[in-house]
Amino acid sequence: MRTIGGLVLVLLAWGAAAAPAMPPHLGPAGQDEYREFVEAPDHRAFAIAPGGAWAWVSGEPTATEAEEKALAICQGQTAQSCVSYAIDDRTVFDAAKWSTLWRPYSTAAQAKRAAVGRERGQRMHDLAFTDARGKPTRLSALRGKVVVLHFWGAWCPPCRREMPDLQKVQQAMAQRAGIAFVVLQAREKFEVSKQWAGKQGIALPLADSGSTGEEDASFRLAGGGRIKDREIANRFPTTYVIDRHGIVVFSHVGPIHDxxxxESFLRDIADRKGE
Known part of the structure; x- marks a missing residue:
């Protein structure tokens, strides 16, 4: 019995050791790919970027070539900076550098010259909305703060699943005066969103986009015009992080994994100001 028990313990320990540590920001599909990468032949490399972009190659002539190819493929999929996570059997990930990859942040002078749009480095459209206190306002009124701009709807299953996790990070950042969360509903009246959130115990500071219902496929602009919601969010949920000067530093379409x-990225940008 002791021998059998010992064998079981050995097998359990071996199984735990065999499970690879997962790269950050990867969703389920990316995690599956990383497990496949671990078993692939040398020379191989796995690259990642903030937001969950990834790429890997194997069977390359050298480790250097594998790394270069993985980084190039990854960079072709994202505006974020890709870095190496693993090369052959080595984890080369620099955890200290990871949360700085939204840098460099814009200066005020750079922001003035930026084009208006939703891409990284562009100035986000100046949306009009009613804030969580019931005050009509605009996105540009939050200049000087880092803004987490989140679009969702109670009609959207992925949005609903993400809300508790979003609430946790908002609460973790709540004591930082330099960060604001703007959570705007799409294609439904604010009363519908607010009622659903209340029933679920969601205490996020919800703002009102002004949507009149499911047929209203636009957001309001501060100048009095409108912009089609799909010009900002290809699907829901969609999230942007906007720096103190109104410039997009990060965007993510779909629910964010974990x-x-x-949090470390938000702390980094909140602690640093552009000139």
Whole structure:
């Protein structure tokens, strides 16, 4: 019995050791790919970027070539900076550098010259909305603060699943005066969103986009115009992080996998100001 028990313990220990540590920000599909990467032949490399972009190659002539190819493929999929996570059997990930990859942040002078749009480095459209206190305002009124701009709807299953996790990171950042969360509903009246959130115990500071219902496929602009919601959010949920000068530093379409992994990024941008 002791021998059998010992064998079981050995097998359990071996199984635990065999499970690879997962790279940050990867969703389920990316995690599956990383497990496949671990078993692939040398020379191989796995690259990642903030937001969950990834790429890997194997069977390359050298480790250097594998790394270069993985980084190039990854960079072709994202505006974020890709870095190496693993090369052959070595984990080369620099955890200290990871949360700085939204840098460099814009200066005020750079922001003035930036084009208006939703891409990284562009100035986000100046949306008009009613804030969580019931005050009509605009996105540009939050200049000087880092803004987490989140679009969702109670009609959207992925949005609903993400809300508790989003609430946790908002609460973790609540004591930082330099960060604001703007959570705007799409294609439904504010009363519908607010009622659903209340029933679920969601205490996020919800703002009102002004949507009149499911047929209203636009957001309001501060100048009095409108912009089609799909010009900002290809699908829901969609999230942007906007710096103190109104410039997009990060965007993510779809639910974010594990919001807690973004706390260090938010702290980094909140602690640094552009000139």
């Amino acid at each position: 919001w807690s992994q973004y």
